[in-house]
Amino acid sequence: MGDDRAANSSADAEQLAQRYRSLVEHAPDGICVHDGRRLVYVNPATVRLLAAHDAGELVGEPLTRFVHPRSIPAMLDRMSRLDTEGSASDRTEMTLLRLDGETVQVETVSVRTPWFDRLAYQVVIHDLTAQRAAEAGQRLAEQHFTTVVSQLEEGVVVIDRDGRIESANPAAVRIFGAGAHDGDLTGYTIGELPMELLDANAQPLAPSRHPIARTLATGETITGYVFGVDRADGQRRWLSGSSRLLNPDDPESSAVSSFADITEFRASRRQLEYQATHDSLTGLANRSLILSQLASALATSEDLPVSTVLFIDLDGFKAINDSLGHAIGDTVLQIVAQRLQRALRGDDLVGRLGGDEFLVLLSGATRRFDVDALVERLRATTAEPIVARGHRIEIKASIGVTALDSDDHRTPEAVLHDADLAMYRAKTTGQASGLRPNNTHAS
Template sequence: MDLLLDAVCVVDVQGCFVFVSAASERIFGYTPAEMIGRPMIDLVFHEDRARTLQTVDEIMSGQSQPHFENRYVRKDGQVVHIMWSAYWSEADQLRIAVARDVTERKRADSMQAALYAISEAAHAAEDLLALFQKIHRIIGGLLPAVNFFVALYDKNKDALTFPYYVDEYGQAPDPQKLDSTVPSAEVIRTGRVLLLTPDTAAPRSGGGLPQVGRDSLNWLGVPLNTNKGVIGALVVKSYSAEVRYTEQDIELLQFVSDQVATAIERKQMEIWLQHLARHDPLTGLPNRELFHDRLETALHLAKRNQTPLSLLYIDLDKFKQVNDTLGHPIGDLLLQEVAHRLKHCVRESDTVGRIGGDEFLVLLNGSPQSDQALLIAEKIRAALDRPFDLAGQRAHISPSIGVASYPTHSADCKQLIRVADEAMYVAKKGGGNRFQVAS
């Protein structure tokens, strides 16, 4: 019996071990002497105890359980997956069972399933937040990940951000520089795995390891590698002394991190392409299509709530002259600065769009009454009338602005734009650098 690779276990009616074969030490980490007399349920992983006791009742009632699986906690703290074949001897009042360690098989199956799940999530998730939530659930099925976050690094902005952060004792940090002392920055800088435990934390007390809530903190971070380099880090944390990340956990997290990095990069590309399709590439403002959609939505809400809204049609006076005298690169810088000034003249809830050339539209959402819309029009006129310093060149333009509103001028999207456009031409024919309310 001691030559068997599987362990033979005999348990009495009270659920205590009365005999175990030699293989039990290899599987559970305890010697037979340490196991005999101990309640079987004490070794079962806490999340599997209720299910295990229910199965024990079924076995003792005479039901066969040839392939029951649950998890046990080894003496060294590692969790192992066990497949049982068990039988209840009524005559002996003993439960005889054979235990097979299927941890490696379960691990391989789980990792393969995780790869498929991550790939599917990359296609199905609507945005990055939804993707991160799905990745969190997937990784949580592989290793302890109650506390989990994603750190992403934008090289162009030298900004390390935390777009997904779940921590039972803390909130997401503010954006950081890559040379900051946070451990995730070190993972991204070096491109290497970082495992921090209470034993390794002492030398890093200057701020490298956050001490939050409890004395014991285990921190494991792996880099997110792509063809373009390291784009971020995946991090799991534990505040419990009972959960220590092992070499197997590191290998597992590294194994899925490449797939996660690919999924994030793909989702970022999808979001960027969607942004390009509906935004002006020069200014980053909504283009004609997106602006029309927002205006349609705003009109629908205005009709339902019986609230007014206003629309400003803006054309830049003397823009062609700037292009002809200073060149198109300066003209492009001018358009970008115009977009910047326009956004600073309106509220976050309003929409500024570029619909072509030097023409812009401003939707004053849920807008104030017409006199307030005129105040904003004057604010825009004054802002664009100030000189522009562009790459060492100074340019001066002014705007012609047409103002139309719902319900005064139209309840139709295209008609409202046309009315504002006509008012803008009236302002331009009057010499420009002014606004005109539609008749």
């Protein structure tokens, strides 16, 4: 019985040894054994790693033949510390010399292990070539990315979960005007920078309400929002931005905000909008804007925001153009426009329909005698002499009046037509003339 157990135990040990040998032979990492001076075993992976044709080119050779001189001192130091069976070194990087003269970076672990009748060193060798290539590729990509981002005209800022800036490209520093931080915004929150955030309506915007705060809180990508910054140097810059997580698959990811400076574009657009709605000569509302405002007033179902429309025509203006020239005529129109604006309330709107015709929209409820008094004031201020390029010019205005009712169903063009008719009545009588929606009378 005892002999059977011994035989079984020996068979089990041999089977285990065979499995170990098979594992070592097929391992992807190099495995070798040396006695401190020479190699005594190498597996196929080590043969490939050291560019040998077979194990015979390596076994029996001095260990130092395959180790780069700069790695030998550290290797010997590690070997001296492995003085007991089973002791192992830490993972260590070193440089090996291949038979073809090339070098290879590896990571090794050495274990003091029995080898036949003595202790030897078993070394597991992991080739770092692929890892180093990947790391080099990543560094190159990061360098390329950093170079590209640093050259962008668009600002790019990365903000961590605590709201602090992890990185900012030069364009962001330039746009923020953050010179007080010597161009390095890292570690600061937006609220600590020398600027104030504004929303699209130029109202103060708390950093906690900025879209990037929502991106950090919800992971949502937000694009196309407009915000402003009032900088320490007194400049206001308008920005169009987008915010997204740096790594959408990581809920703890930092967020990246990119933004373009649209200050000049916004100013240009506002200028174009102004030019599209205002008369270029006088700066008053043009025909399009004033009829649009009148249409909005007529469309409201509540109290009318406009109560009365005045149509103003300058008597004898054509004679001024014909006798004194259009330059003086333009000066007269500009002065009359300024006088009309000064004579009206801030909520009233005055516009130039074209030529010497002006239209006034009186806001709020107005009483008839108040309108009559206003008409007389406008006629009086218009009649004051105008001195233009040495010429003393006196001009009068004919003013037609039409009132609006809360149930007024006229179109803006119809209201304009009625006010025009009232103006011609005034021109023939020399006084202001009024038209009501449902009846007509002269003032």
